[in-house]
Amino acid sequence: MAVATGYGVQFNGVKDLQATIQKETLDVKTDINFRPTSDLYETPLIIRSLDFCAVPPKATINRICAGGEMSGTSEGDSGGPLLVVRNHRWIQLGITSDGTYKSVPNDVTKIIDRGMYTQVSAFCGWIEMKTSGEVRCQ
Template identity: 35%
Template sequence: FGLSLLILKSSCFKPKSTLCDLNNCGIPPLNTRIVGGEEAAAGAWPWQISMHRGGGHVCGGSLINNLWVLTAAHCNAGVPPEQYTLYIGRKSQQGANPQEVSRSVTQIINHPDYNSETSDNDISLMKMSSPVSFTQFILPVCLAASGSSLHAGTDVWVTGWGDIGSGVSLPPPENLMEVELPIVGNRKCSCSYAITENMLCAGQAEGGKDSCQGDSGGPLVRKQNSRWIQGGVVSFGIGCALPGLPGVYARVSRYETWIKSHITENQPGFIKITSSGTDSDLSASFFHVILLPLLMYFLLLLFTNRVLLKSSYLTRPFTK
């Protein structure tokens, strides 16, 4: 695949200029992309976080300002913050990462209504031990504001270091992977899962592309104008990249007020995502939200957490 590298000049790009950089969230200075590929270029997703516990990668996350990371609650529920190390600016899990920095975690705030059985409100904030300086490889992502809507067929991207298929680990050197997926409207997705209004779905009807174990907590982003906006957090799914079984993500726009209540300084940049279509991530019926969960709950008990991608897969846990 061809690789095109474009370095964008910005009068605002100063590592210590936090406010300035936050006003420019979601704009990677290194506008790199391997067209049609799966391996992410260095600097392509500068907000991507690798969460480590016990010496290895366990989940993804996203940098949302210079001190806070957004991830999934199932990634850290019940685990003390001191057991985690966060890597920012990382490309490879095994190779050299000259641009990365690491931070310990001092505080974990899981959503108070997180339900580990239904995966509802599967969202969490992690506070780093000290602020990071922004560089071309370390920048925050914008977040979807309240009222954002993603309609069926809208293209989004998911990134992570998860499995490349069910039970198939990402091969060495375990480089960051990326995959482009279409949004699956909640009306259709509710035929496969017991989803709620706090979730959104993405994946190809025929399967073959998805997030997977190890991608959990990572970002689902949509490019709007010149900015990348995070609309989802990798949460759960049945298997990886199976036909008719898209991945399910925590819908970030539902949590703007909650996030702002905990991050009172250098608040993340929130932007409303707009899209067009007929079946949106906001349109799940009462039947699907209330009754179908009873059936799907028992089906989901058969699977375990997963977390992003290759051969067009992204790995996540059942909880992805």
């Protein structure tokens, strides 16, 4: 389990019932309604196998897949943290990057988020160098 936070838009329904039947991957611009928000939200996420996110193998280098039904990030959340609790402390595991939405057949009130996150630990050396050692990965 993990948690993502952000100020991104909020899901407000699939535009057309037919899209939920005919399309597995929904188009963000034409198939889904979102509403803007100025509130910071958090959502619990299940960390998934990379197969769940259905991305080409080359696009999975140093990446984490997470999400689920009505659980994920959206436009405007990019750059935000993917957090987990380890040893009673919050640790940033990833950075919100991109993803896709899968339809739930015959249901315009739900989507399945397949979010991709950049794996922070893959860049520990670079982070330590750029912060002159002030930030260290554990």
